[in-house]
Amino acid sequence: MSTVFTHESVMPYEVVKYLGPQPGDIIVDGTLGGGGHAGLILERILPKGILVGIDQDKEAIEAAEKKLSGFKKNTKVIQGNFKDIGKILTELKIDQVDGILLDLGISMHQILTPERGFGFYPSPENLKSPLDMRMNTETGITAADILNTWKERDLTELFFKLGDEKYSRSIAMQIVRRRPLETVGDLLEAIKAGTPPSYRAKSLKNKWAANVFRALRMEVNNELGVIKEGIEGGLKLLRSGGKMVVITFHSIEDRLVKEIFKELTLTENYQPGFGLPKEPSVAELVTKKPVSPTESEIRRNPAARSAKLRIIKKL
Ligand SMILES: C[S@@+](CC[C@H](N)C(=O)[O-])C[C@H]1O[C@@H](n2cnc3c(N)ncnc32)[C@H](O)[C@@H]1O
Incomplete structure (x- = not known):
């Protein structure tokens, strides 16, 4: 920490x-x-x-x-x-x-503490972080639990509803194809594979993964x-x-x-x-x-x- x-x-x-x-x-x-x-x-x-x-x-x-x-x-x-x-x-x-x-x-502290798994910037520390995203780390399901067990259609709906993510369906497909996902780096790879380069290039301040991360965080913490x-x-x-x-x-x-x-x-x-x-x-x-x-x-x-x-x- x-x-x-x-x-x-x-x-x-x-x-x-x-x-x-x-x-x-x-x-x-x-x-x-x-x-x-x-x-x-x-x-x-x-x-x-x-x-x-x-x-x-x-x-x-x-x-x-x-x-x-x-x-x-x-x-x-x-x-x-x-x-x-x-x-x-x-x-x-x-x-x-x-x-x-x-x-x-969420607090900025939570986003900036790599071990928590909230950080979506592809920094070396974030890439190897576990996909946790729990605010209370003593209880409940993690982001990895959701990513590795939910049906593709439920992931699509989650990213669309809570993340307003335009590429929900192709991202969900890439996630299911790559299971098991263990680290933030694994999730970033799946999001990359599910979105066109032009979409990522257009995203301000390298925030192309922010929508999916927000949806997961909101679900993990209810x-x-x-x-x-x-x-x-x-x-x-x-x-x-x-x-x-x-x-x-x-x-x-x-x-x-x-x-x-x-x-x-x-x-x-x-x-x-x-x-x-x-x-x-x-x-x-x-x-x-x-x-x-x-x-x-x-x-x-x-x-x-x-x-x-x-x-x-x-x-
Ligand atoms: C935006 S920050 C609050 C910052 C604070 N107002 C300040 O000025 O420093 C949100 C905080 O709420 C906590 N939090 C979010 N949902 C909560 C909940 N359901 N019960 C208790 N704490 C929660 C988070 O862990 C985080 O620390």
Whole structure:
């Protein structure tokens, strides 16, 4: 593992603005990463506030504990999945919180640590990495398990749906033909064989394998599957007036968050009888449209360019 945790927090000013942490607040950061957002929140909830930081990645937990060591009294760091937010907070004996942040996806540290198998650049270190891609390396299936056991048509569908990959079918065919795939180098060879040279030459910054890697990573970590559970579980814990901020990096993820928020903020039009109130919604949207990073942030941190931030407030 590389010892320095490299990740630049996305939309830091916007996170602070919309979450609005105040002295004494209890805030959950469900995707702690290197603790960048968490540090900004902690500075604002002192002296008595509590930041509960959750991450499923052991390396992120270690890095965040180091970064936030000056705030030990105010921080509770837990290795876990944010889908279990209810259980985690019950164990901490916390029944209500003032704000929740979910900064979905992967950290730059994970991409840049070759042994994790997330890196798609054909560097010598990446080429020999195992096809792992698990954020929690203690449990679950790896990318190699998927690549070596799934039917060709299921691989095609995965690369198409979660990767928007135009050459899904020919890449899947090459993968099945080359089994067993063991290293990132094996997968890159299959993608190369399944795509025309012109497609790869056109791809900016050598990113021709990015779509397939993203689809695999999202499947390995069940990234879409946990979003609904995390948001609904989190909303139950929010106090009235408390806010939840969710940052996504992919249009499928953003669409899902938008749909879930819509459901939670909908006032049912159905009126069971004259004079009876409408079914109340549980939350309201703070901004109608998602918030995007500023041009200057994108110049400073190009990885932020696809980020979208949505906010709801518990009623
Ligand atoms: C974009 S990074 C967060 C960076 C962080 N906000 C910061 O400022 O340093 C996403 C982190 O969320 C973690 N993660 C992704 N899905 C998760 C889940 N379902 N439960 C817990 N952690 C998750 C990843 O391991 C990664 O460390």
